[in-house]
Amino acid sequence: MNYTSCSYLFFTLVTIFLLHRLFSSSSRRGLPPGPRGLPVLGHMHLLRSSLPRSLQALAHTYGPLMTIRIGSLRVLVVSDSDTAKLILKTHDPDFASKFVFGPRQFNVYKGSEFFNAPYGSYWRFMKKLCMTKLFAGYQLDRFVDIREEETLALLSTLVERSRNGEACDLGLEFTALTTKILSKMVMGKRCRQNSNIPKEIRKIVSDIMACATRFGFMELFGPLRDLDLFGNGKKLRSSIWRYDELVEKILKEYENDKSNEEEEKDKDIVDILLDTYNDPKAELRLTMNQIKFFILELFMASLDTTSAALQWTMTELINHPDIFAKIRDEIKSVVGTTNRLIKESDLQKLPYLQAAIKETLRLHPVGPLLRRESNTDMKINGYDVKSGTKIFINAYGIMRDPTTYKDPDKFMPERFLVVEQDTERKMGYYQQYMLELKGQDVNYLAFGSGRRGCLGASHASLVLSLTIGSLVQCFNWTVKGDEDKIKIKLPTGFSASGTAGGSSLMCSPELCFDPFGYQTK
Structure with a gap:
């Protein structure tokens, strides 16, 4: 040269x-402070594999509201509960949209999303449908048989492994459990006719999520985001089309088998969606693509998070045998001398079990970073926040704030345990617990908060409590290998998937209570 x-x-x-x-x-004038960035890369050089932990560390220097640039994406990062309250409570309608990052052009249902839809007429219509029909209290009560049936199926598998002296991958078992429960809730009729549907759904959804996670930082936020140099976009689109073919067949079978005399109590989620689709008086006419993508969103949002939460809870309980023993003693005090397996109706009488699950979700939130986008210009903490500003709320950092939680990195269920004197107050504690899971307390954001909080918090809590309670009641657990404890890994980004002991949780169950023979050792 x-x-x-x-x-x-x-x-x-x-x-x-x-x-x-x-x-x-x-462009930064009036924005909150932040570290000096690099051209093109922004602050990517300051962000390690654990994004929530990296943002938490930066907040110690730049404050509870700071500006971060990840490639071409500029976001405000909220790291304290007071600022989070302004966004999630005080000005909730003004921050009720969620921004979407990544290569959206590869999604064949682009524009049909609900979970990440802008705050508008479609989102409000679907939210109302969820609250009044799809996930209403009576609907969740109707699914109790599904949850208990699949829990028993899991226990049957584990009892057989125990008798054969075999170890098991609890991660895989939990994924299968949550898939079967959700599949039967969504499309129970087809599952009864074809038992392979949950497996097919799980395989396709796993492929879609695996394709999505292969995109690197430069493809998500950098100059390569509009290209498909590595073919990940093509693979993602292909997996989604496979899903479309499967769900199209299922929806047609529903339409062909539809009966006007069908009772309300027999309807699953697909039934309700199709009723809404065919209702000429509906406030908003759904499209078939919106229904298909809503079902896919349900699976993507639920399978990964619920399975991860189950893994995390078992990890913490195995690593803390004293707490494990306290939960078992509490269960024995509730079931008494009847030697029966716990049921969902017992859960409100098990505050220590609930406290242990709540503490797990504090330490290991299924959504470590909450995404929001402003709908209007305003000031937050004295800084200008323009319409369209993207925001991360670091739930991971907020729930490990030492000014709120003593010894925030320790697993201490007692911090949530309220000692009650009578049954009525125990019932009150359970109701308080359910409200807190829905984000009523901005110091505790395990399932988000505000209008965009998790719609499935109540269902997830029931699955977590019944499954964990059953596994504690029926088995002792040992870790496969020479180590006594399972290693804890930090969250890597926007999901808790695969963070408990890696992608698997290999353990050996030792039967101590037979849920089928009702014999104890």
């Missing part, structure tokens, strides 16, 4: 750098 070429290249690079600094400084 000659002298002229080198000079031209140097001049070009300097010009790009100065223009970047100029526009970056101009």
Whole structure:
């Protein structure tokens, strides 16, 4: 390369750098503070594999509201409960949209999303449908038989493994459990006719989520985001089309078998969605793509998170045998001398079990980073927040804040345990617990908060409590290998998936209470 070429290249690079600094400084006026970024990369060099932990560390230097740039994506990061309250409570309607990052162009249902839809007429219609029909209290009560049936099926598998002296991967068992429960809730009729449907759904959804996680930082936030250099977008689109083919067949079978005399109590989620689709008086007419994508969103949102929460809870209980023993003693005090397996109706009488699950979700939230987007211009903490501003609320950091929680990194269920004197107050504690899971307390954001809080919090709590309670009641657990404890890994990003002991949780169950023979050792 000659002298002229080198000079031209140097001049070009300097010009790009100065223009970047100029526009970056101009666009940052009025924004909260943040670290100095690099051209193109932004602050990616400061973010480690554990994004929530990295943002928590940066907040110690730059404050509870700071500006971070990940490639081309600029976000405000909220790291304290007071600021979170302003966004999730005080100004909830103004921050009721969620921003979507990543290569959306590969989603064949683009524009049909509900979970990540802008705050508008479609989102409000679907939220109302969820609250009044799909996930209403009476609907969850109707699914109690499904949850208890699949829990018994899991216990049957584990009893056989115990008698054969075999270890098991609890991660895989939990994924199968949550898939079967959700499949029967969503499309129970087809599952009764074809028992392979949950497996097919799980395989396709797993493929879709695996394709999505293969995108790197540069593909999500950098200059490569509009390209498909590595073919991940093509694989993602192909997996979604496989899902579309399967669910299209299922929906047609529902339509062909539909009976006007069908009772309300026999309807599953697909039935309700199709009734709404065919209702000429509905407030908003659903499209078939919206129904298909809503079902896919249910599976993607539930399978990963519920399975991860189950893994985390068992990890903490195995690592803390004293707490494990206290839960077992509490269960024995409730079932008494009848030697029966616990049921969902017992859960409100088990405050220590609930406290242990709540503490697990505090330490290991299924959604470590909550996403919001402002709908209007306003000021937060004295800083200008323009319409369209993207926001991360670091739930992981807020729930490990030492000013709120003593010894925040320790597993201490007692911090949530209220000593009650009578049954009525124990019932009150359970109701309080359910409200807190829905984000009523901004110091505790395990399932988010506000309008965009998790709609499945009540269902997830029931699955967690019944499953964990049953596994504690029926088995002792030992870790496969030479170590006595399971290693804890930090969350890597926006999901808790695969963080408990890696992608598997290999344990050996030792039967101490036979849920089928009702014999104890």
